[in-house]
Amino acid sequence: MAPSEKDNKSELATAKPEMKKDSKKKQEVEEELSEEDQQLKDSLEAIVEKLNAPDVASYDSSLDQLKKYLRESTSSMTAIPKPLVFLQPHYTILTELYDKWTDKKLKSKFADILSILGSSNKKMDALKYRLLSSEADTAEWGHEYVRHLALEIGEEYGERLEKTEATDDLLKLALEIVPFFLEHNGEADAVDLLLEIEGIENLPDYVDKNTYSRVCLYMVSCVPLLAPPDDLAFLKTAYKIYLANNELPQALALAIRLDDEKLISNVFTATEDVSVWRQLGFILARQNSSFKHENQDIQEIISNLKLSEYFKYLVKELNLLDPKVPEDYYKSHLENSRFGESASSVDSAKQNLASNFVNAFINLGYSNDKIITEDENKSYIYKTKGSGMLSTTASIGSIYQWDSSDGLQEADKFLYSNEDEIKAGALLAMGIASNGVHDDVEASFVLLKDYVTSQSKYLRVASIIGLGISFAGSQNEAILELLIPVIADQSTSLEIVSIAALSLGHIFVGTSNGEIASTILQVFLERDLSDFSSKWVKLLSLGLGLLYIGCYDSIEEAVETISAIEHPIAQSLQVLVTVCAFAGTGNVLQIQKLLSLCLSKTEDEEKEESDEEKTEEEKSKSSVDDEDVDMVDAEKKDEDEKKDDSEETKKSEFKKDDNLQAYAVLGVAMIAMGEEIGQDMVLRHFGHLMHYGNPVIRRAVPLAMGLVSASDPQMKVYDTLSRYSHDQDIDVAANAIFSMGVVGAGTNNARLSQLLRQLASYYVKSPDCLFNVRLSQGLLHLGKGTLSLNPFNTDRQILSKVNLASLLTTSVLFLNPKDFVLSDSHYLLYYLSSAIHPRMLVTVDEDLNPVKVNVRVGQAVDTVGQAGKPKTITGWVTQETPVLLSYGERAELENDEYISFASALEGIVILKKNPDYVELES
Numbered sequence: 001m002a003p004s005e006k007d008n009k010s011e012l013a014t015a016k017p018e019m020k021k022d023s024k025k026k027q028e029v030e031e032e033l034s035e036e037d038q039q040l041k042d043s044l045e046a047i048v049e050k051l052n053a054p055d056v057a058s059y060d061s062s063l064d065q066l067k068k069y070l071r072e073s074t075s076s077m078t079a080i081p082k083p084l085v086f087l088q089p090h091y092t093i094l095t096e097l098y099d100k101w102t103d104k105k106l107k108s109k110f111a112d113i114l115s116i117l118g119s120s121n122k123k124m125d126a127l128k129y130r131l132l133s134s135e136a137d138t139a140e141w142g143h144e145y146v147r148h149l150a151l152e153i154g155e156e157y158g159e160r161l162e163k164t165e166a167t168d169d170l171l172k173l174a175l176e177i178v179p180f181f182l183e184h185n186g187e188a189d190a191v192d193l194l195l196e197i198e199g200i201e202n203l204p205d206y207v208d209k210n211t212y213s214r215v216c217l218y219m220v221s222c223v224p225l226l227a228p229p230d231d232l233a234f235l236k237t238a239y240k241i242y243l244a245n246n247e248l249p250q251a252l253a254l255a256i257r258l259d260d261e262k263l264i265s266n267v268f269t270a271t272e273d274v275s276v277w278r279q280l281g282f283i284l285a286r287q288n289s290s291f292k293h294e295n296q297d298i299q300e301i302i303s304n305l306k307l308s309e310y311f312k313y314l315v316k317e318l319n320l321l322d323p324k325v326p327e328d329y330y331k332s333h334l335e336n337s338r339f340g341e342s343a344s345s346v347d348s349a350k351q352n353l354a355s356n357f358v359n360a361f362i363n364l365g366y367s368n369d370k371i372i373t374e375d376e377n378k379s380y381i382y383k384t385k386g387s388g389m390l391s392t393t394a395s396i397g398s399i400y401q402w403d404s405s406d407g408l409q410e411a412d413k414f415l416y417s418n419e420d421e422i423k424a425g426a427l428l429a430m431g432i433a434s435n436g437v438h439d440d441v442e443a444s445f446v447l448l449k450d451y452v453t454s455q456s457k458y459l460r461v462a463s464i465i466g467l468g469i470s471f472a473g474s475q476n477e478a479i480l481e482l483l484i485p486v487i488a489d490q491s492t493s494l495e496i497v498s499i500a501a502l503s504l505g506h507i508f509v510g511t512s513n514g515e516i517a518s519t520i521l522q523v524f525l526e527r528d529l530s531d532f533s534s535k536w537v538k539l540l541s542l543g544l545g546l547l548y549i550g551c552y553d554s555i556e557e558a559v560e561t562i563s564a565i566e567h568p569i570a571q572s573l574q575v576l577v578t579v580c581a582f583a584g585t586g587n588v589l590q591i592q593k594l595l596s597l598c599l600s601k602t603e604d605e606e607k608e609e610s611d612e613e614k615t616e617e618e619k620s621k622s623s624v625d626d627e628d629v630d631m632v633d634a635e636k637k638d639e640d641e642k643k644d645d646s647e648e649t650k651k652s653e654f655k656k657d658d659n660l661q662a663y664a665v666l667g668v669a670m671i672a673m674g675e676e677i678g679q680d681m682v683l684r685h686f687g688h689l690m691h692y693g694n695p696v697i698r699r700a701v702p703l704a705m706g707l708v709s710a711s712d713p714q715m716k717v718y719d720t721l722s723r724y725s726h727d728q729d730i731d732v733a734a735n736a737i738f739s740m741g742v743v744g745a746g747t748n749n750a751r752l753s754q755l756l757r758q759l760a761s762y763y764v765k766s767p768d769c770l771f772n773v774r775l776s777q778g779l780l781h782l783g784k785g786t787l788s789l790n791p792f793n794t795d796r797q798i799l800s801k802v803n804l805a806s807l808l809t810t811s812v813l814f815l816n817p818k819d820f821v822l823s824d825s826h827y828l829l830y831y832l833s834s835a836i837h838p839r840m841l842v843t844v845d846e847d848l849n850p851v852k853v854n855v856r857v858g859q860a861v862d863t864v865g866q867a868g869k870p871k872t873i874t875g876w877v878t879q880e881t882p883v884l885l886s887y888g889e890r891a892e893l894e895n896d897e898y899i900s901f902a903s904a905l906e907g908i909v910i911l912k913k914n915p916d917y918v919e920l921e922s
Helices: 003-032 035-052 056-072 082-100 104-119 126-132 143-162 168-183 187-196 200-205 212-225 230-244 248-258 261-269 274-286 296-302 307-317 326-330 349-362 387-399 404-416 420-433 443-453 457-470 477-488 494-507 514-526 529-533 537-547 556-562 569-581 588-597 603-622 627-653 659-672 676-692 695-708 715-724 730-743 750-762 767-780 801-813 826-835
Strands: 840-844 854-860 873-880 889-893 898-900 907-913
Touching: 035 056, 035 082, 056 082, 056 104, 082 104, 104 126, 104 143, 126 143, 126 168, 143 168, 143 187, 168 187, 168 200, 187 200, 187 212, 200 230, 212 230, 230 248, 230 261, 248 261, 248 274, 261 274, 274 296, 274 907, 307 840, 326 349, 326 750, 326 767, 349 387, 349 767, 349 826, 387 404, 387 420, 387 457, 387 826, 404 420, 404 443, 420 443, 420 457, 420 826, 443 457, 443 477, 457 477, 457 494, 457 826, 477 494, 477 514, 494 514, 494 537, 494 801, 494 826, 514 537, 514 556, 514 569, 529 537, 537 569, 537 801, 556 569, 569 588, 569 659, 588 659, 588 676, 659 676, 659 695, 659 801, 676 695, 676 715, 695 715, 695 730, 695 801, 715 730, 715 750, 730 750, 730 767, 750 767, 801 826, 840 854, 873 889
Parallel strands: 840 907
Antiparallel strands: 854 873, 854 889, 898 907
């Protein structure tokens, strides 16, 4: 017997038992079928035989029968309907039959059935046959089939895009499916389907009053997870839906996020109700908006003229009117100093200055205190010296913040002083007192503008900073005309130019103003390159960056111009502009780029490596003893030395800008701060950067942690910062201490307060760190616990560009703490004023008079995609308004007695009596 025949016989022998097993299994399955199932199977096979028969007349009725069996079949959630199971073995025969048929009507009917069979087939033919069928009702086959079809539509759309084929039929079919999803609580499926086929703009045509709120909630929640331009498309679509359904506060919130004045105007024109206008005005006022309304009453609200009045009502109701002194919060008797003296007993000009800052922070907005307003001789000013007198006098502005009329009056008394520092402090106080508050007169502008061209450096600097703080976010053209010549003038010192650029950055934040951007870039292109080694260039760069906050679609031109700068600063400037542009977007790709920048080596590290390489080369050269080689080596050595000298002179001219990595670290925090999961992720990254980063990165990490968690005192964050506050690098420790204040700002957190008291004892012999401890204690008790630094508002939907610009400015000042805040430029710390706002809920009636109602205040719960009407808060406590809202908290009205004009109970909320309310009898 041939070997091949033997092999075949052996294969057959081994195959026979397996075949027997399979046939046995089939028999068992057949035996297991109930009488009813067997009957169904026989009926379906009979229909298949009829369709295979040459009798064309019976095809139509056979298809109807088959459709009836498929539609009427039921199954458990985990099992495939039995008709589909019984018909699967015949699927190939049926598809071959379909290809043979010629009657279009019959083929359409047949394709409808094959599409259902294809949905349970591995070949994924459901979409193929659905497109071949002209049967009207796709949704009649049920939810599971429609979801399967949506999946195939998405995959097919991607394949066709790659092949550049037409996709109109897919869009048409998707729009047939969308109404079914919306009617059956599948809002997320409808939105996802339209996202995949780039047809989200069609959604407003299909939502109604019952579905729009859930659809929009899901869409808005998706925005931080989407890449451009899908994120903007989602916001615009949700805006249209809210506007069409007369949900104007939500529509306004999205218009603010889109930063489109035309959309904001459309929200106001959508109603004639003055109460609604007022509520919209309060929402805009919170953003320091530059929007102008023709109605004078509404414009006053937008201009924050009523903010001080409501804030003072809040603190009166909370019984916080009694002024406090720094010692009330230092609690020196609790400090345990290793050196036998408490930190408060250290009496120096620097500590007196710190106390004045703390006094300003804790009494901010109250218009009274025990140190400044009660000291008639003003001796507290003379306990400091030099620029300390400027900062001390400027603290008057913080105490009168938002109360511009009284604040300007109080500051005016100091304008007649003989010392330039005190006069400058008065000018800065005027700017701080009128921060975000504007009327027709614009008194702060009238008083400050004349000093912009003063011969005195202090008066000039203070007036420019004052204008920047007072008009932050206002886009005031008069100040633009005033400060642009200051920046463009090459004879002006870089310090004045940089502060002018920074102030314009605050005033025109997030506008990508071409005139200011080109003027600042001109300074980089025309100024002597040696100027860029100055510390002030940081503020010049930051002024440019602030213009582009949130404007990632309009930075290309600026980035191109920056690349033309022949100086290493170009790279760090490029990074700063980019991180500002993507702030709050949660863009993962940008975060990855910034983290990779943190891996690059600094100039010092590169120098060390090159020195090591040189020594190794020299060792290898010395081992060669040939005379001729020595001659050549000597000549080469001379040439190399000349080259090295020329390279070193170049390097000394263009020193590498190490701020690049510091900006990258801050950028990671800024981009991730809009999204909770991203925030948690970057906090872990910061831990790695702290372990393995160079000194530049390590100094920036605590600041970034403060930036991403402002006024959100999570234990994991402030405990980590507490560890860093004992770091060997004193700059890292100083920054960590300040960030502890930013993290706990306005919360009165008891644990943080204790940690800061311990640090005051620990650093009693270190003036710089002790200064920062005091600043942090002031921030922790900001406004006696009524204020916040968190830049998000309106139920965390809107990121305030003005608030973020202030926080970023403060963080950049601390990148090298001894350059600014810990030297003689501490007055720059007042740029933080624009980030401070009350964390209050004040309810008023339609005439804007305060009204007390009961509200439930609890931790906000994410209800996206949840069925029914889930609770939006948890662990609530019922309180009477006005109340304070902490980070992550949400408020709800206790009952239906009042109707709110606002979508989120936050800030100042207008209520009206509910005409349908019936009080329940107890």
